[in-house]
Amino acid sequence: MQRHKRRIVTALSAVTTSLLLSLSLASTPAQAASHNPIVFVHGLSSDSTSWDDWIADFEADGYSSSELYAISYDWTKSNVTTASTLSTYIKSVLASTGASKVDLVVHSMGALNSRYYLKNLGGTSYVDDFVSVAGVNHGTSIASLCGWLYTSCKEMQTGSSFLTALNSGDETPGSVSYAAYWSDCDEAINPDTSAELSGATNVDVGCISHTDMNDDHGVYEQVRDFIS
Numbered sequence: 234m235q236r237h238k239r240r241i242v243t244a245l246s247a248v249t250t251s252l253l254l255s256l257s258l259a260s261t262p263a264q265a266a267s268h269n270p271i272v273f274v275h276g277l278s279s280d281s282t283s284w285d286d287w288i289a290d291f292e293a294d295g296y297s298s299s300e301l302y303a304i305s306y307d308w309t310k311s312n313v314t315t316a317s318t319l320s321t322y323i324k325s326v327l328a329s330t331g332a333s334k335v336d337l338v339v340h341s342m343g344a345l346n347s348r349y350y351l352k353n354l355g356g357t358s359y360v361d362d363f364v365s366v367a368g369v370n371h372g373t374s375i376a377s378l379c380g381w382l383y384t385s386c387k388e389m390q391t392g393s394s395f396l397t398a399l400n401s402g403d404e405t406p407g408s409v410s411y412a413a414y415w416s417d418c419d420e421a422i423n424p425d426t427s428a429e430l431s432g433a434t435n436v437d438v439g440c441i442s443h444t445d446m447n448d449d450h451g452v453y454e455q456v457r458d459f460i461s
Contacts, residue, residue, distance in 0.1 A: 267295075268295075268296055268300050268461075269300075269332060269334055269335055269336045269361050269362070269460070270299075270300050270301070270302060270326050270327075270330050270332050270335045270336070271291065271296070271300060271301050271302065271335065271336045271337075271338055271460070272302050272303075272304060272319075272322070272323055272326060272335045272336070272337055272338070273287070273288070273301075273302065273303040273304070273338050273339070273340075274304055274319065274337065274338070274339040274340070274343035274346065274347050275303070275304075275305070275306075275308070275340055275341075275343055276308070276339075276340045276341025276342040276343045276344075276369075277308050277341060277342040277379075277383075277385060277386060277389070278308060279308065279340075279341070280305045281303035281304060281305040282303075283340065283447060284303040284338075284340075284447065286447075286448050286453075287338075287447060287448070287453050287456075288301050288303065290450065290453050290457070291457065294457060299330065300330070302322075302326050302335075304318075304319060304322050306318050306319070306346075308342065308383075308385055309383045309384070309385060310384065310385060311384045311385060311388065311395075312342070312345045312346040312349055312385055312388050312395065313346075313349060313395075315346035315385070316346045316347070316349040316350040316353070316354055317354065319346055319347060319350050320350055320354045320355075320356065323335055323350075323356070323359055323360075324359075327359060333359075334359055334360060334361040335359060335360060335361070336360070336361055336362040336363075336364070336460045337351075337360050337362070337363045337364065338364045338366065338456060338460070339363075339364065339365055339366065339368060340366045340367060340368070340446065340447040341366075341367055341368065341369055341421070341443065342369055342385060342389060343368070344365040344368025344369060344370050345368075345369060345370075345388065345389065345395070345396075345399065347363070347365075348363075348370070348399060348404075349399060351363065351406060351407065351409065352399065352406055357406055357407025357408065357409050358407075360407075360409050361409065361410065361460075362409065362410045362411075362412070362459065362460040363405075363409050363410070363411045363412070364411075364412050364413075364414070364456050364459060364460060365411075365412070365413040365414065365428065365430060365433070366414050366446050366447050366452065366456065367414070367415060367416060367419055367421070367422065367428055367443050367446040367447070368413060368415075368428050368430075369389050369421075369422055369427065369428070370400070370404075370413065370427060370428055370429065370430050371391070371396065371400060371427040371428075371429075372389055372390055372391035372392065372393060372396050372427055373389060373390075373391060373421060373422045373423050373427055374390075374391055374423045375420075375421055375422070375423055376389035376390040376391075377390055391427070403432065404430050404431040404432055404433070405430055405431065405432035405433050410434075410459075411430055411432060411433035411434065412433055412434040412435075412436065412456075412459045413428055413429050413430040413433045413434070413435045413436070414428075414436045414438050414446070414452055414455065414456065415428035415429060415435070415436070415437060415438065416428075416437075416438055416439065416440060416441045416442070416443065416446060417437055417439065417440055418440040418441070418442070419441075419442070419443045419446075420442060420443055421443035421444075422443065434459070436455060438451070438452050438455070
């Protein structure tokens with residue numbers, strides 16, 4: 234008889250514990266998204282797959298796939314055209330995620346169309362952090378090799394009318410947090426310091442090739458920490 238009572242008490246205790254646990258979970262509010270969505274913008278002669286390594290790194294560090302977006306665009310077009318495409322893309326990201334702002338992480342020529350978006354298309358209202366990785370922010374003499382063929386490349390030439398207008402006045406407008414990571418042996422940007430931005434957190438990451446800048450894990454860690 235005593236053994237039967239003990240079994241009943243044990244069973245009741247288990248049921249009570251289960252009910253209390255269920256009530257506790259039900260009363261716990263859902264956790265809000267902990268990150269801004271990141272929009273990655275590639276450069277000349279590239280596409281969204283150039284960000285695959287960093288997207289994997291961000292996922293490994295706690296970002297979900299629904300927080301990571303890499304745009305592909307026609308890099309032969311003017312950066313003005315691409316900036317408009319980027320504006321539409323960011324609006325769709327905000328609509329689908331419910332976020333109020335994104336973080337922009339850009340490479341090479343992606344810095345130009347992204348900065349045009351920020352300066353001229355109201356982008357500062359929708360961007361929290363802007364990160365330029367080997368961005369051609371003040372042009373490069375190397376662009377003369379392809380400037381005769383592509384409008385986008387012509388705009389990258391040092392002293393182009395596009396760059397003169399883009400860099401006039403404030404290079405880091407709005408309340409956006411800006412960072413520019415650059416290499417001191419960048420074969421695609423001449424001079425190397427052309428990748429810096431006035432008013433931004435400018436970081437010389439050492440000798441890393443232009444195409445490796447947005448694959449390098451050390452640079453990734455610095456970018457991750459900046460936007461976190």
